[in-house]
Amino acid sequence: MPSETVLYELTDHGVAILTLNNPERRNALSSETLAALERLLAQLANDSDVRVVVIRSHGPVFSSGHDLNELVNGDAEDYATVFAACTRVMEAIRLLPKPVIAQVQGLATAAGCQLVATCDIAVAADTAAFATPGVQIGLFCTTPGVAVARSVMPKKAMEMLLTGRAISAQEALEFGLISRIAPPGDLEEEVMTLAMQISSTSAHTLALGKAAFYQQIEMDRPAAYQFAGQVMVDNLLADDAKEGISAFLEKRPPVWTT
Amino acid sequence: MPSETVLYELTDHGVAILTLNNPERRNALSSETLAALERLLAQLANDSDVRVVVIRSHGPVFSSGHDLNELVNGDAEDYATVFAACTRVMEAIRLLPKPVIAQVQGLATAAGCQLVATCDIAVAADTAAFATPGVQIGLFCTTPGVAVARSVMPKKAMEMLLTGRAISAQEALEFGLISRIAPPGDLEEEVMTLAMQISSTSAHTLALGKAAFYQQIEMDRPAAYQFAGQVMVDNLLADDAKEGISAFLEKRPPVWTT
Amino acid sequence: MPSETVLYELTDHGVAILTLNNPERRNALSSETLAALERLLAQLANDSDVRVVVIRSHGPVFSSGHDLNELVNGDAEDYATVFAACTRVMEAIRLLPKPVIAQVQGLATAAGCQLVATCDIAVAADTAAFATPGVQIGLFCTTPGVAVARSVMPKKAMEMLLTGRAISAQEALEFGLISRIAPPGDLEEEVMTLAMQISSTSAHTLALGKAAFYQQIEMDRPAAYQFAGQVMVDNLLADDAKEGISAFLEKRPPVWTT
Structure with a gap:
């Protein structure tokens, strides 16, 4: 249609x-x-x-x-x-x-x-x-x-x-x-x-970050920090963060997988 | 006194x-x-x-x-x-x-x-x-x-x-x-x-809208939308909205009942 | 360390x-x-x-x-x-x-x-x-x-x-x-x-006020007012508020105890 x-x-x-x-x-x-x-x-x-x-x-x-x-x-x-x-x-x-x-x-x-x-x-x-x-x-x-x-x-x-x-x-x-x-x-x-x-940035990072932002703003601050801390850990364990941080430390452009 | x-x-x-x-x-x-x-x-x-x-x-x-x-x-x-x-x-x-x-x-x-x-x-x-x-x-x-x-x-x-x-x-x-x-x-x-x-606007509309505004800002967003949608329906069923929208579509000034 | x-x-x-x-x-x-x-x-x-x-x-x-x-x-x-x-x-x-x-x-x-x-x-x-x-x-x-x-x-x-x-x-x-x-x-x-x-202001007043501010902003408005009203009463019963208000009414500088 x-x-x-x-x-x-x-x-x-x-x-x-x-x-x-x-x-x-x-x-x-x-x-x-x-x-x-x-x-x-x-x-x-x-x-x-x-x-x-x-x-x-x-x-x-x-x-x-x-x-x-x-x-x-x-x-x-x-x-x-x-x-x-x-x-x-x-x-x-x-x-x-x-x-x-x-x-x-x-x-x-x-x-x-x-x-x-x-x-x-x-x-x-x-x-x-x-x-x-x-x-x-x-x-x-x-x-x-x-x-x-x-x-x-x-x-x-x-x-x-x-x-x-x-x-x-x-x-x-x-x-x-x-x-x-x-x-x-x-x-x-x-x-x-x-x-x-x-x-030009990682699609996985954008998806995770956007969702987390709108979820945490509805929480009280301590709950928001607890939630956000876990999101950061999940983010770090994903391939694109590993690649992005490594590329930054090695002073080269990152190659995203998502 | x-x-x-x-x-x-x-x-x-x-x-x-x-x-x-x-x-x-x-x-x-x-x-x-x-x-x-x-x-x-x-x-x-x-x-x-x-x-x-x-x-x-x-x-x-x-x-x-x-x-x-x-x-x-x-x-x-x-x-x-x-x-x-x-x-x-x-x-x-x-x-x-x-x-x-x-x-x-x-x-x-x-x-x-x-x-x-x-x-x-x-x-x-x-x-x-x-x-x-x-x-x-x-x-x-x-x-x-x-x-x-x-x-x-x-x-x-x-x-x-x-x-x-x-x-x-x-x-x-x-x-x-x-x-x-x-x-x-x-x-x-x-x-x-x-x-x-x-x-110069409808007193009923102002009353309903002001109250709903301050109620919804205390809610989380999904609850606020559910509440606000019901308020819109109630507003539409009231005489002043019927008159206001009809007047607008007929390009004439509205005559409020409240 | x-x-x-x-x-x-x-x-x-x-x-x-x-x-x-x-x-x-x-x-x-x-x-x-x-x-x-x-x-x-x-x-x-x-x-x-x-x-x-x-x-x-x-x-x-x-x-x-x-x-x-x-x-x-x-x-x-x-x-x-x-x-x-x-x-x-x-x-x-x-x-x-x-x-x-x-x-x-x-x-x-x-x-x-x-x-x-x-x-x-x-x-x-x-x-x-x-x-x-x-x-x-x-x-x-x-x-x-x-x-x-x-x-x-x-x-x-x-x-x-x-x-x-x-x-x-x-x-x-x-x-x-x-x-x-x-x-x-x-x-x-x-x-x-x-x-x-x-x-140069009262340390007790600052401590009480800062804590109350961040607590009340996490509450809905009616709860915030109920809480804040009690904080004001507690604040008024403390020595520094008694001194500060008296000093103001007597047009002299206050002498804080905290």
């Missing part, structure tokens, strides 16, 4: 590019688009040729969030289905054993802003903007708030959520919602350079 | 204004003032004419925190009574089903800084300053630290708490302690514009 | 200075160095002449983290021993009943960056830099990530961890990883002024 709303390509360097391709609908995260993302992310998770993932979109809007046509005239079960699908995509990104970079060329609102907040790294054009405007249509951005509140300090999140105000890329950078900004003309190159830098 | 230390007025737009009015005592949060705030907040919670709350103060100091005269020559029970009263006010703000904006015209110290950190949004004059100086009088600002540590990163909080240094409004904005700054002459207008913008 | 890799001195003002003194090995946190730090921190904890601790180092590198020679050719038990020793030092700093200031003159990487993140306050030369570069040698900086993720927002931490990029002192300040920056020539004076300011 091919989807035209999400395009997929894989570069020579193992960079998988998912492109939201429904600019007429402002790249809304419709059920069709969410299903396509879920299916593609599951596929990427198991594809050893894929080392890092970029999520970007076509058109002036990165993503406007849920398709509002799916949020009227339904019943509780219908709506629960929509939010469950969205959460599965967000969690698939978070749990994917490869880094995911959001490349944000334009406005990201509501669940579109949630998508940016959920990616491991986000690079935005300095002309991009970010908002959680649901309050203005009577639908508070509560699920986007789960991701936003875990990316920026509460006062910043609360101002966004209570007013719906769009913040600039510069503000988003200062708040912690995104990782870097670039001139629009340099955005793609900046993202690809970053993606290739990451793709 | 009227109190002269906290004034109350309600604007035509549903903006409730609480004004700390004891500038001679640097707007200390005395037991009398805390009791007045607690009583007024309980009243506002149940007043459907009130859509948003502003806390501000008269005089050069926003609030100097606890009245130190109440923190000498007492016993454990006396002191516990004071801190319980203060916590009840802070929690009443946090749990109030309406947004609360701090309008900070001057110095906010100790529990006064805690009050700013506790409000959902804080707008400060660019001449305002913020401190948790208890360490300098042998009384570490531990309760203010509960709110400050949930507003700014730990290194920022710890420097404030261990040194008692007053930070500028600009620093407070960068740290995340406050939401916006304005020239002193524009502060009131900035706050009222913001308050009226928020008061 | 004296160690030459960590020097110790105590100033007249109760400022204990621990100096990493192995610049040839980039002040690596070898097992020998970790053992010396653990032993010295245990000694400082119980020395009532010590009011505040500074951790600094000699040479161009603050600390490069673990000694990689200890992380090759070992087995799981060997490696677990290394990370357990490192965690004990980090936790000893966190649990030390005296404030700890990192004075960072140069590059701090991996567990060296973790050390900076762990101190209560960190002051860096504006020429210093910070990185968690383990990913580049196949060993993800998972344990440093425990401290870094509790100092900066997740997108900032993740970019550091996934790319290994060194961030400048200015970025580290903005992210929240450090507390202040200073020109290299002013760094020591800035730190000593800060240390003496802190050492």
Whole structure:
């Protein structure tokens, strides 16, 4: 079942590019688009040729969030289905054993802003903007708030959520919602350079490190240290760490097995 | 039982204004003032004419925190009574089903800084300053630290708490302690514009969204998503979301029922 | 058992200075160095002449983290021993009943960056830099990530961890990883002024306040308030708070008993 709303390509360097391709609908995260993302992310998770993932979109809007046509005239079960699908995509990104970079060329609102907040790294054009405007249509951005509140300090999140105000890329950078900004003309190159830098490191190390990071931040500090210490030991016993440390000590480039 | 230390007025737009009015005592949060705030907040919670709350103060100091005269020559029970009263006010703000904006015209110290950190949004004059100086009088600002540590990163909080240094409004904005700054002459207008913008949205949506935000940030991420998804469904089934989304799709202004 | 890799001195003002003194090995946190730090921190904890601790180092590198020679050719038990020793030092700093200031003159990487993140306050030369570069040698900086993720927002931490990029002192300040920056020539004076300011306050108050801060940030907000309120009562019943508040009300300098 091919989807035209999400395009997929894989570069020579193992960079998988998912492109939201429904600019007429402002790249809304419709059920069709969410299903396509879920299916593609599951596929990427198991594809050893894929080392890092970029999520970007076509058109002036990165993503406007849920398709509002799916949020009227339904019943509780219908709506629960929509939010469950969205959460599965967000969690698939978070749990994917490869880094995911959001490349944000334009406005990201509501669940579109949630998508940016959920990616491991986000690079935005300095002309991009970010908002959680649901309050203005009577639908508070509560699920986007789960991701936003875990990316920026509460006062910043609360101002966004209570007013719906769009913040600039510069503000988003200062708040912690995104990782870097670039001139629009340099955005793609900046993202690809970053993606290739990451793709040149050990896939096993990235998978183990990403998973451990998000697990330990949910723990209290002593538990986090106990867990993280065991992860370090496991990491050291893997071939790529042996190779990487040996190469470093021998002042030669490493040759990864993953 | 009227109190002269906290004034109350309600604007035509549903903006409730609480004004700390004891500038001679640097707007200390005395037991009398805390009791007045607690009583007024309980009243506002149940007043459907009130859509948003502003806390501000008269005089050069926003609030100097606890009245130190109440923190000498007492016993454990006396002191516990004071801190319980203060916590009840802070929690009443946090749990109030309406947004609360701090309008900070001057110095906010100790529990006064805690009050700013506790409000959902804080707008400060660019001449305002913020401190948790208890360490300098042998009384570490531990309760203010509960709110400050949930507003700014730990290194920022710890420097404030261990040194008692007053930070500028600009620093407070960068740290995340406050939401916006304005020239002193524009502060009131900035706050009222913001308050009226928020008061023009659905009261039900604001109540549901504010409560859900603070509940989900205490959960681990998967639990937060499960909870938030259910909140979104409940929100969608309410009249104001139906009206808001329909109005948006029909390109007309919404008419809220709450 | 004296160690030459960590020097110790105590100033007249109760400022204990621990100096990493192995610049040839980039002040690596070898097992020998970790053992010396653990032993010295245990000694400082119980020395009532010590009011505040500074951790600094000699040479161009603050600390490069673990000694990689200890992380090759070992087995799981060997490696677990290394990370357990490192965690004990980090936790000893966190649990030390005296404030700890990192004075960072140069590059701090991996567990060296973790050390900076762990101190209560960190002051860096504006020429210093910070990185968690383990990913580049196949060993993800998972344990440093425990401290870094509790100092900066997740997108900032993740970019550091996934790319290994060194961030400048200015970025580290903005992210929240450090507390202040200073020109290299002013760094020591800035730190000593800060240390003496802190050492002039009550040791009992500092101990109680530091411990309570890190305990309450691990609790949910209502539990944190209940705990913090009790800490305030205990603080008020101690001699130094009685003296400090009385002195303040009587407009005279306090005379601490601790």
